Amino acid sequence: MAVPYADRVLPPGKWWREGTVVAAAFVVCLLGGLLHVDDTVAPPLTPTYLIAAVSSAMLLARHRAPVATTMATTACGMLVAPMGLLLTPLIVAPVVISAYSLAVRGERRVTVAVLLPSAVLLVASTAFFEADFSWADTSRLVTVAASLLVAAVFGRSAWHRRAYLAVVEERARRAEESRDSEARRKVAEERVRIARELHDLVAHQITLANAQAAVAAHFFDTRPEQTRTSLAELVKTTRHALDELRATVGLLRQPDDTSEPTDPAPGLSQVPTLLNAFRRAGLEVSMHEDGTARPLPPAVDLTAYRIIQEALTNVTKHAATGSAQVHLAWNRDHVTVTVTDDGGRTPQDRPPGYGLIGMRERATAVGGTLTAGARAEGGFLVSAHLPLPAAENAARRTDGATNSEGR
Known part of the structure; x- marks a missing residue:
């Protein structure tokens, strides 16, 4: 040389x-x-x-x-x-x-x-x-x-x-350049994760609080008892929002991501409580479940919960309707989470935001997919396909292979 x-x-x-x-x-x-x-x-x-x-x-x-x-x-x-x-x-x-x-x-x-x-x-x-x-x-x-x-x-x-x-x-x-690039990439991913968590938390709780305040204002003169009930629900909602916000910020401040959180992350087991909160805010929500429910990994469980939460929040904020439907379909290798409404607005009428972007990012992060769009019969649909645990699928395939050899 x-x-x-x-x-x-x-x-x-x-x-x-x-x-x-x-x-x-x-x-x-x-x-x-x-x-x-x-x-x-x-x-x-x-x-x-x-x-x-x-x-x-x-x-x-x-x-x-x-x-x-x-x-x-x-x-x-x-x-x-x-x-x-x-x-x-x-x-x-x-x-x-x-x-x-x-x-x-x-x-x-x-x-x-x-x-x-x-x-x-x-x-x-x-x-x-x-x-x-x-x-x-x-x-x-x-x-x-x-x-x-x-x-x-x-x-x-x-x-x-x-x-x-x-x-x-x-x-x-x-x-050194690779370490710097990797550090910058991790910082960017962490910023997106923080923004997604705070968006889901704040948007949901503020939407509920706004709906409850609107109900209280509507019945302030005619139905004082209903007004007191709505205000009490508003107090609970805001207190719950502060608790969740404090817990989220506390987790983000932890230097070690592997440390155990003090409060477990929400999952599908908390969906009934979530639906009750929307019902108290004036949204009629029905839930149907097909197939046999199975435990999900924490990340997938949290993703399913946040998608339902964000989709119902969007219904409350944007759809000209008072009802929504949640459907869970358990299949062999994935679970499908679907939220629909029959509102009169089209997606073009809805103001731009990060809700759909956050839901799609969450689904992609756990290896799933998410589709969202207007329904032919009216309203809006959000559908997420989330994978089931790989170990369970592998065990099922192994059992099937063993049974085939036995036959």
Whole structure:
């Protein structure tokens, strides 16, 4: 993988590091010049200073142009033997540093294509100018060639480490973004849930209170006893609304959703009480049930209750009728909740709201469906199909399979 040009540019304020590298390479080259061809140790010759200065200065370009820098320092190393100097790994230190930088910055194929010819040229230039070869000379040249390859290996290792750290950082960044996105999604879902709960609670209780207040106002002068009864029911309704609102807000404030609530959530078992409340508000409600009733999961039970509650609330608020019908049909794998009325208004006459949206969201959340619309014979219909417990269905299928095998 090629490194972008921006990564090859030296970061601001780091020139002192490059100066240290150039100075170290220059000193090492001079140390290599202490060894002469006749295997004696003497002060470096003048060509040694020239080669050391030029090749070390070229290292400043190794980040921006690693290939050109490696080729240029190799060319300087090829001048060692013609100038009567001894080729050693020390005197070609700039070539070794360039090989490392090339392996870190360049692609693997480019690194191999540049370093192998460089090693061959360094060895060949020395072999051409040295007539007699000993085993010591051979091992020295092999060491020079190997030093370039070893530097390349270390450079590729550093490249792989940097690539690994970059991948780890990218994964950590994506994981952090995913956590943030998931947190935002959960917050949005919680807001919708809170809005749905408060809508169902407040709309139902306020509608009942409004109906009871209207009855009390209607009989205020003619039937004082009926007025007192309606006002008493109004007090009960508002008190019940405050209790439910307090309980709902208390549950929403709990930090742990797995904690047990103090009051059980309403379900189909509380539907008779719900219907009585509507009857006291002036709505005649009848209920029919087909099939064998079975226990429902808490979420499905609450959904069924809220759908009946919201549908009857809409009848009280919008339908020009004083009656409604609730029907429960228990089937093998689902229960159907239907609420109908024979009101005179059409859905277009009804003001927009979130009641139908909330009912549909509740049904979808538990794996069910909800349909709502005008009836052909007049009025409005709300029908929800809610699934029964999967475990019970699985047990029933298992029993059926066992009986089939027995037969």
